[in-house]
Amino acid sequence: MQDPYSAHSLAWQMNRREFLRATGWLAAGAVAGQLGAAGAAPKTLFGSNVYGWTQYYQREKKPFNLDEVIAALADCGYDYLENFLDANNPESAARFAEKLRARGMRPVSLYTGAALHEAARAREVVARLLKCAAVCKEAGFEALSCNPDPLGREKTEEELKNTVSALKDLGQGLKELGLKLGIHHHLPEMQNQGREFHYVLRQTPPETVGLCYDVHWVWKGGLQPMEVLPEYGRRIVTWHLRQSRNGVWHEVLDKGDIDYEAVARYAREHQLARRFTVELALEGKTEVTRSAVENHRLSLAWAKKVFGA
Numbered sequence: 001m002q003d004p005y006s007a008h009s010l011a012w013q014m015n016r017r018e019f020l021r022a023t024g025w026l027a028a029g030a031v032a033g034q035l036g037a038a039g040a041a042p043k044t045l046f047g048s049n050v051y052g053w054t055q056y057y058q059r060e061k062k063p064f065n066l067d068e069v070i071a072a073l074a075d076c077g078y079d080y081l082e083n084f085l086d087a088n089n090p091e092s093a094a095r096f097a098e099k100l101r102a103r104g105m106r107p108v109s110l111y112t113g114a115a116l117h118e119a120a121r122a123r124e125v126v127a128r129l130l131k132c133a134a135v136c137k138e139a140g141f142e143a144l145s146c147n148p149d150p151l152g153r154e155k156t157e158e159e160l161k162n163t164v165s166a167l168k169d170l171g172q173g174l175k176e177l178g179l180k181l182g183i184h185h186h187l188p189e190m191q192n193q194g195r196e197f198h199y200v201l202r203q204t205p206p207e208t209v210g211l212c213y214d215v216h217w218v219w220k221g222g223l224q225p226m227e228v229l230p231e232y233g234r235r236i237v238t239w240h241l242r243q244s245r246n247g248v249w250h251e252v253l254d255k256g257d258i259d260y261e262a263v264a265r266y267a268r269e270h271q272l273a274r275r276f277t278v279e280l281a282l283e284g285k286t287e288v289t290r291s292a293v294e295n296h297r298l299s300l301a302w303a304k305k306v307f308g309a
Contacts, residue, residue: 043274044274044276044307044308045079045080045106045108045274045275045276046077046078046079046276046277046278046300046303046304046307047078047079047080047081047082047108047109047275047276047277047278048073048078048080048081048082048277048278048279048280048296049081049082049111049240049277049278049279049281050066050069050081050082050083050084051279051281052279052280052281052282052292053069053292055281055282056282056291056292059282059288066083066096066099067099069081070099070100070103070105071103072292072293072296073103073105073296074103074104074105075293076293076296076297076300077300078105078278078296078300079105079106079108080100080105080106080107080108080109080275081100081105082108082109082110082111082145082238082277083096083110083111084110084111084112085110085111085112085129085132085136085144087112087128087129087132088128090131090132090134090135090136091135093107093110093132093135093136093139093141094135094136094138094139096139097139097140097141098139101140106140107136107139107140107141107142108141108142108143108238108275109141109142109143109144109145109182109212109237109238109275109277110136110141110143110144110145111144111145111146111147111184111212112129112144112145112146112147113146113147113148113149114126114129114146114147114148114149114166114170115148115149116148116149116162116163116166116167117148117149117151117155117159117160117162117163118159118162119162119165119166122162122163122165122166123166123169125166126166126169126170126173129144129146129170130170130173130174130177133173133174133177133179134177136179137177137178137179141179142179142180142275143179143180143181143182143210143212143237143238143275144174144179144180144181144182145182145183145184145212145237145238146167146170146181146182146183146184146212147183147184147185147186148163148166148167148183148189148200150186150188150189151188152188154191154192154195154196155196160196160199160200160203161203163196163200164199164200164203164204167181167183167200167204167209168204168205168208168209170209171204171205171208171209171210172208174208175207175208180210180237181208181209181210181237182210182211182212182213182236182237182238183200183201183204183209183210183211183212184212184214184240185197185212185214185217185218185221186214186217187217187220187221189221190217190218190220190221190222190223191221193222193223194218194221194222194223197218197221197223201231201232201235206234206235209235210235210236210237211232211235211236211237212236212237212238212239212240213228213232213236213238213239213240214239214240214242214279215239215240215241215242215258215260215263216240216241216242216243216244216249216258217240219244219257219258220244220247225258225259225263226259226262226263226266229263229266229270229272233266233267233270233272234270234272236272236273237273237275238273238275238276238277239273239275239276239277240277240279241253241260241276241277241278241279241303242278242279242280242281243255243256243257243258243260244256244257244258245257248283248285248286249281249282249283249286250286251280251282251286251287251288251289251290251295252280252290252295252298252299252302253278253280253298253299253302253303254298254299254302260306260307261306264306264307264308267307268307268308274307276303276307278296278299278300278303280292280295280296280299
């Protein structure tokens with residue numbers, strides 16, 4: 001199956017551009033900072049990612065309506081919506097934060113790709129992202145999920161070194177602003193036993209470069225979700241949660257190929273970050289029997305039961 005997020009997926013790139021027009025941090029020593037002086041468990045937040053919503057609108061041949069999505073999520077009881085970051089229009093993030101607050105929700109995280117494999121270009125990209133991040137921090141956002149752009153092939157050693165250097169600079173810059181960086185990943189990064197996935201995490205400092213842990217992409221890439229947690233769990237900044245049955249993305253977050261009960265137990269026992277983003281993305285074989293709103297409502301109820309509110 002083609003990775004729908006790949007930079008080489010024309011449909012994904014067009015959808016993302018259309019939408020934009022329309023609309024590890026935790027090292028072992030940092031846990032105390034997250035728990036607070038009293039040692040209380042981190043607050044649990046449940047959010048949704050915007051990508052799946054754009055797919056539902058496309059499926060129904062309707063123009064995407066961000067206000068409608070925010071209202072629906074608020075009515076369902078979600079805490080936040082993770083949106084795409086438009087680094088060329090920082091003020092759009094501030095306007096988005098106000099839309100969330102107006103519906104009783106909160107700004108938490110934003111998602112972006114980034115071309116980081118060429119040193120000169122990467123410096124420009126990082127500078128632009130940090131300039132935008134200052135506006136995001138002022139607007140109340142807490143984290144940035146960044147997926148280094150895939151190339152349609154495995155990256156060379158030099159390209160990976162350039163990516164690591166850029167992530168170090170981005171992570172340090174975000175930390176100085178008071179924001180957290182979480183590296184996101186799709187199927188390209190999981191090739192060759194997760195070569196890029198492991199490389200960038202093992203070569204970057206946990207105190208500034210965290211992980212946006214997309215549990216299903218790890219599973220689809222050939223790693224078991226539970227085997228990743230001991231090494232990288234304390235670096236998790238945010239989670240992306242999706243389920244499949246027999247390898248096909250399911251329309252709701254529920255029981256399926258991934259044992260989320262075990263994942264949730266580990267997260268509780270080790271007091272990992274608790275920003276859980278439900279991402280109900282669709283693929284060609286996904287059987288859709290309910291509306292996007294009802295699927296998100298059911299998914300939130302299940303996530304709260306499993307991960308604990």
